[in-house]
Amino acid sequence: MKKTIYLANPYGFSEQQKRELLPLFVGALESLGLEVWEPFERNNQGSVLAPGWAYRIGQADIRDVADADATFAILNGIPPDEGVMVELGAAIALGKPTFLFRDDHRRVTECEEYPLNLMIFTGLPQDGWEDWYYTSFDEITSPDKALYRWAKQG
Numbered sequence: 001m002k003k004t005i006y007l008a009n010p011y012g013f014s015e016q017q018k019r020e021l022l023p024l025f026v027g028a029l030e031s032l033g034l035e036v037w038e039p040f041e042r043n044n045q046g047s048v049l050a051p052g053w054a055y056r057i058g059q060a061d062i063r064d065v066a067d068a069d070a071t072f073a074i075l076n077g078i079p080p081d082e083g084v085m086v087e088l089g090a091a092i093a094l095g096k097p098t099f100l101f102r103d104d105h106r107r108v109t110e111c112e113e114y115p116l117n118l119m120i121f122t123g124l125p126q127d128g129w130e131d132w133y134y135t136s137f138d139e140i141t142s143p144d145k146a147l148y149r150w151a152k153q154g
Contacts (some may be wrong), residue, residue: 001036003151005067005099008088010081012040025101028140029072032151037064039087065090070097070150075116076104085120092123099147100124101134 007025011017022038029036043060061083065071071082071091080102091098100120114121114129122137124132131146139145 002033003070004035004037004068005029006065006071006091007036007038007088008065008071008073008084008091009038009040009075010077010084012038012044024137025072025074025140028137031141032133032148034151036126037068039064061087062090066094067098068096070099072101072147074121075102078104078106078108080108080116080120088120088123096123097146097150098123099132099134099150102136103136103142 007029009025011022011025016103018040022040026036026038039057039061043057065087065111069129071088073088073091074080075084075088079085088098088100100116102115109116109118111118121129127145131144134140134145134147140147140150
């Protein structure tokens with residue numbers, strides 16, 4: 001049975017990013033043998049004009065975070081997308097493995113150790129957290145990083 005990974009991302013809000021960026025991330029994660037749960041594809045069907053649409057989508061997304069084996073969160077932007085932050089916080093609170101991606105070089109932090117708010121790193125190990133943090137697309141499938149090792153372990 002394939003491990004599942006929730007792809008927390010803001011790219012589904014933009015047609016261009018949805019068309020050009022999301023497939024790259026999904027493909028990279030799938031190349032590691034993972035089943036990718038991408039929320040815009042899984043949970044955003046139906047009309048946003050229907051009553052209760054926002055509640056339904058939010059509940060489906062948080063349920064997927066809880067049911068997935070891990071979360072891969074795209075944290076670009078200043079600040080990173082609020083919905084991604086909620087999904088990441090839920091994954092951390094549930095004790096799920098979390099993998100962080102940010103190829104945005106701007107720092108958003110109050111400390112020198114981490115490039116983002118320290119709370120974002122609470123789901124990572126204290127030592128070696130850099131193995132769980134991805135700063136380029138090519139790192140996603142690198143055998144030297146934590147996601148590869150997690151995906152391949154039995």
